[in-house]
Amino acid sequence: MAPIYKLKFFDYMGVAEPIRYLFAYGGIKYENIIIKKNVDWPRIQNTVPFGKLPVLEVDNKVLHQSTAICRYLGKLVGLLPSDDLVAAELDALVASTFDFGARVHQWYHEEDVSCKHQDEKELETVVFPRYLNEFEDIIHQKGGYLGGKQLTWADFYFVGILESVQGMWSKDFLQQYPYITQLFKNVHALPTIKSYIATRPNYKY
Known part of the structure; x- marks a missing residue:
């Protein structure tokens, strides 16, 4: 059952x-x-x-x-690779995805106006480029997904968190990242x- x-x-x-x-x-x-x-x-x-x-x-x-x-x-x-090392690499990428989302979540709920403005500037100039550039390179080098050329559970985590970030940030931040954008499209295209x-x-x- x-x-x-x-x-x-x-x-x-x-x-x-x-x-x-x-x-x-x-x-x-x-x-x-x-x-x-x-x-x-x-x-x-x-x-x-x-x-x-x-x-x-x-x-x-x-x-x-x-x-x-x-x-x-x-x-x-x-969607969990049988290779323990590959699985561990995905765990690390998912943890980094969580860290990125949590950082944006912290900014979104900041009530102090001056702190929020400072946080936003840091997100825009440091945090977003650092995380997104690295994810873009990883997806490119591995062949289209976080784990290589095949879909894994990590891709769902990545797309889900970035969608949440899009909702909070309310600005288009993926336009300059074609490999991340394509991964989004691939996941969303699944029936x-x-x-x-x-x-x-x-x-x-």
């Missing part, structure tokens, strides 16, 4: 979108439970590991941390992903 999956996250793309992509890709049924920050979260926060979302309930077990959840799903849908995108809720970012 197939496990019962329940994904809990806020009404955003964020670090949950790669998880939703992998469910869609694998045609795996799950319950997408939306947690309302001002209504549900105060009651739920102390019931999840380390007080953070997303969490994925797999029957009676609870997984936390988006990267670990995606790696688990990646194996389920056949299951195209179908998911056509019907997904209008998440804020």
Whole structure:
């Protein structure tokens, strides 16, 4: 009997979108439970590991941390390389993707106007070029995807997080990165992903 999956996250793309992509890709049924920050979260926060979302309930077990959840799903849908070294390289790239998204998320939620302006300048002149140039080179050198010439779970994580960043940044930052752009197009062109995108809720970012 197939496990019962329940994904809990806020009404955003964020670090949950790669998880939703992998469910869609694998045609795996799950319950997408939306947690309302001002209504549900105060009651739920102390019931999840380390007080953070997303969490994925797999029957009676609870997984936390988006990267670990995606790696688990990646194996389920056949997108985890069997070579341990290659798999570890993907883990590192996913961790760097998370770091990039978290840095933008920090800026987005900064309430001090002067600090936010300073952060934005640093993102635009240092952080974005550093991360995106490196990812562009990696995708180019490896043959179109983060793991080489074949799609892996890391590509879903990468695309999902960058979509969230696009929502927060509200500026076109991919135009000068043709290999990243092509990877986006390849992922979005997958029939299951195209179908998911056509019907997904209008998440804020």
